[in-house]
Amino acid sequence: MAVNLNPGADATLVQAATNAAMANVPKDLSQMFQAQTENYRKTMESVGKSYGSAIETVGKVAGEAVKEAIHINEQLIRAGNTESEDTKEFFTNELLALKEEKKALRGMQVFSKERIAARLKMEKRRTDLFAMVDLHESKIDNNIDIVAMENFNPSVTGLNNLTIARSINMKGRPIEEGKQKGIYSRILRRDDGKVGWQTYDSNDRAISSINKDGSIVYAEGDNKASFIQDKDLSGLLKQKDDKAQAAVQAIDLRAAKNGANGRDMGNSKISITREYSDVITEKNIGQLLDRGVGDNISFNEALNTEFTSLSMEAYAGIEKVAGIHDTDGVEGITKADFDVTDKNAVNYALNLENHKTLRDAMDPNSKTFNYEATKKALASHNASLSIAKNQTSLEEYNAKQVNANTLATTKQRGATLTNQIKQEQLNKLQNPVNTVTPPTNRTESFQLFTGLDDDGQRKFANQKTSTNELVDLDNQLSELQSLNKSSFDDESYVSLFGEKVGYFPGKGFAPIKIREDGQLTREQLSNTKMPKGGYWKTPRDVFKHYSIPNFNQKDYDVMKNGKKYKKVDGGYIEIK
Numbered sequence: 001m002a003v004n005l006n007p008g009a010d011a012t013l014v015q016a017a018t019n020a021a022m023a024n025v026p027k028d029l030s031q032m033f034q035a036q037t038e039n040y041r042k043t044m045e046s047v048g049k050s051y052g053s054a055i056e057t058v059g060k061v062a063g064e065a066v067k068e069a070i071h072i073n074e075q076l077i078r079a080g081n082t083e084s085e086d087t088k089e090f091f092t093n094e095l096l097a098l099k100e101e102k103k104a105l106r107g108m109q110v111f112s113k114e115r116i117a118a119r120l121k122m123e124k125r126r127t128d129l130f131a132m133v134d135l136h137e138s139k140i141d142n143n144i145d146i147v148a149m150e151n152f153n154p155s156v157t158g159l160n161n162l163t164i165a166r167s168i169n170m171k172g173r174p175i176e177e178g179k180q181k182g183i184y185s186r187i188l189r190r191d192d193g194k195v196g197w198q199t200y201d202s203n204d205r206a207i208s209s210i211n212k213d214g215s216i217v218y219a220e221g222d223n224k225a226s227f228i229q230d231k232d233l234s235g236l237l238k239q240k241d242d243k244a245q246a247a248v249q250a251i252d253l254r255a256a257k258n259g260a261n262g263r264d265m266g267n268s269k270i271s272i273t274r275e276y277s278d279v280i281t282e283k284n285i286g287q288l289l290d291r292g293v294g295d296n297i298s299f300n301e302a303l304n305t306e307f308t309s310l311s312m313e314a315y316a317g318i319e320k321v322a323g324i325h326d327t328d329g330v331e332g333i334t335k336a337d338f339d340v341t342d343k344n345a346v347n348y349a350l351n352l353e354n355h356k357t358l359r360d361a362m363d364p365n366s367k368t369f370n371y372e373a374t375k376k377a378l379a380s381h382n383a384s385l386s387i388a389k390n391q392t393s394l395e396e397y398n399a400k401q402v403n404a405n406t407l408a409t410t411k412q413r414g415a416t417l418t419n420q421i422k423q424e425q426l427n428k429l430q431n432p433v434n435t436v437t438p439p440t441n442r443t444e445s446f447q448l449f450t451g452l453d454d455d456g457q458r459k460f461a462n463q464k465t466s467t468n469e470l471v472d473l474d475n476q477l478s479e480l481q482s483l484n485k486s487s488f489d490d491e492s493y494v495s496l497f498g499e500k501v502g503y504f505p506g507k508g509f510a511p512i513k514i515r516e517d518g519q520l521t522r523e524q525l526s527n528t529k530m531p532k533g534g535y536w537k538t539p540r541d542v543f544k545h546y547s548i549p550n551f552n553q554k555d556y557d558v559m560k561n562g563k564k565y566k567k568v569d570g571g572y573i574e575i576k
Contacts, residue, residue: 062154069148087172156286158365255386259393477539508535
């Protein structure tokens with residue numbers, strides 16, 4: 001009896017997978033992990049099984065699985081069916097069993113309780129069987145497409161789940177290449193009536209699980225045989241979550257960008273940690289543990305290297321892990337409690353145990369995985385990395401400002417001396433007796449308006465500045481206006497003695513504030529000096545609002561005998 005269990009896979013996915021195969025896209029994914037494994041392999045030798053070897057192994061198996069999945073889809077295009085003979089035989093036998101049950105009904109008395117019960121049992125079995133066939137096809141074909149399109153995370157999935165999914169994708173046929181060659185899964189009905197896939201090695205020994213290094217744990221003693229029902233197949237492969245990774249990178253990028261714009265987020269650790277924590281879920285935590293933030297190594301890499309790679313902030317989560325010994329005599333869990341660099345140290349054995357316990361507690365594929373502790377440690381670790389990046393960018397920004405100020409001061413001094421010489425020459429030519437000297441740089445004292453108090457009264461703060469600084473601030477506001485870009489877009493603003501002013505095209509200048517997360521927000525003011533609409537049109541309006549003296553370039557025009565002269569290259573011209 002021929003049973004067509006798979007009339008064909010989704011044409012779009014199959015074609016995409018075939019195109020990928022034609023382009024030689026399927027590859028040994030272990031190359032992706034080669035560089036990182038070499039960096040910390042030696043360290044992990046003191047811990048036992050190398051995490052580097054484990055991740056390299058799962059990468060290699062994943063590459064083989066991708067090639068197999070694409071090959072299966074190619075076969076589906078040509079033949080429309082890739083079921084093994086054993087699988088076909090199972091479903092054929094199930095149909096024959098139904099036929100025998102139906103035949104047995106004929107020997108029972110019509111309308112008897114026995115016949116009614118038997119008929120109901122048979123109809124349920126038939127309904128369950130055909131539902132099983134539909135589920136069987138859809139679930140396996142879906143996993144095949146996921147693997148073929150490389151839409152899964154190998155290290156998060158883990159070698160055990162990947163091996164089982166790989167063998168089931170073969171639909172009863174053995175794996176054909178690699179270290180796992182010969183492993184296969186067989187569909188069967190257990191004594192309890194449940195139908196599912198049980199996995200075997202090439203010698204037909206039932207498998208319980210696959211270790212991280214690829215070794216097999218057989219079904220013997222307390223180790224039960226692996227058994228996966230079709231309804232559970234979708235949970236084997238851990239698919240990629242690009243949105244979560246993008247959200248993580250956005251938080252990190254914003255911290256660096258804020259530093260590059262002169263915004264110090266050194267005191268924003270709590271808010272950044274909260275942002276990271278909001279992104280992390282039980283579904284995506286495995287992927288986020290395995291992928292770094294920005295250009296940093298991943299949390300897993302830091303966890304499995306020398307512990308100097310793991311930030312101190314991460315230990316807030318580690319303290320929640322049961323079974324960790326405090327070995328260094330210092331209250332609380334510290335890096336020293338995991339130091340395994342010196343095998344002769346008194347605490348080496350306990351530290352080694354700590355390290356192994358922690359690795360299992362923060363491994364989503366481990367039976368002792370502690371989600372809450374891992375989430376807290378990961379969020380704190382990532383936040384500390386972003387703060388460090390912000391501080392590095394801030395240092396670069398400050399260095400640029402120092403250099404710029406030094407250059408500006410030098411240019412200003414040179415320009416002042418040149419202007420003085422030119423002015424003296426002009427005065428001598430025009431009126432040797434009544435010379436006019438342009439305003440010189442001097443100290444200005446004024447009352448800076450800082451807002452309203454609780455009673456609605458205006459508040460002021462004593463402020464000192466120089467004429468040159470006032471001119472520079474005026475120029476900064478004018479430049480900000482000339483750029484005609486929103487401060488929300490490029491995060492640009494001018495600081496007026498601590499009062500921050502941004503620009504918004506089509507509206508004008510407005511006061512802004514910087515939130516804890518580094519974002520700019522427009523400050524709403526309601527005092528009488530604020531124009532209608534909440535915006536100022538000109539830099540002079542901004543100065544007037546804050547009671548800052550208005551000194552700009554026009555103040556350097558020269559007045560003589562009732563006539564005004566403007567500075568130009570080479571001297572002065574009369575302003576009519």
